[in-house]
Amino acid sequence: MREFFKQGIVQILAQLGICTVMCGAAIGLLISSGWLLLLSDEGRNKTFLIPALIAFAFVIYAYIENKRTCHQKGFSSTGDKIWGIILFMLLSALITVLFTLYVFIPWWIPNYQGGFLLP
Numbered sequence: 001m002r003e004f005f006k007q008g009i010v011q012i013l014a015q016l017g018i019c020t021v022m023c024g025a026a027i028g029l030l031i032s033s034g035w036l037l038l039l040s041d042e043g044r045n046k047t048f049l050i051p052a053l054i055a056f057a058f059v060i061y062a063y064i065e066n067k068r069t070c071h072q073k074g075f076s077s078t079g080d081k082i083w084g085i086i087l088f089m090l091l092s093a094l095i096t097v098l099f100t101l102y103v104f105i106p107w108w109i110p111n112y113q114g115g116f117l118l119p
Contacts, residue, residue: 027117031115031116031117034114036105036109036112037112037113037114039100039101039105040105040106040109040112042101043101043102043105043106044106046102049102052094052097052098053098055094056091056094056095056098059087059090059091059094060091062087063084063087063088063091066080066083066084066087067084070084
């Protein structure tokens with residue numbers, strides 16, 4: 001039992017270390033390339049919010065319609081399953097992008113004008 005907890009702690013620490021390095025690298029890349037400034041401006045201006053919400057609603061409708069037709073047929077073909085997976089991945093990506101652009105970045109760095117985040 002002790003070995004089980006020891007392995008679990010090692011796995012958690014390894015995961016935290018990898019996530020810290022990867023998130024730090026991603027933020028460094030976004031800062032150095034200017035993408036973080038661009039994303040921060042989009043979060044403030046909300047230029048693409050309405051088209052993104054329309055696309056989000058369309059993907060939700062297509063996903064629900066796909067599930068409904070498969071349920072009506074009583075079975076799902078391989079194409080239906082692949083289409084469902086694609087729609088689910090698209091839905092997840094849209095949720096992630098919308099949350100990151102319009103909630104997280106404006107909350108995290110409200111008045112970002114470029115440059116380093118740390119003094």
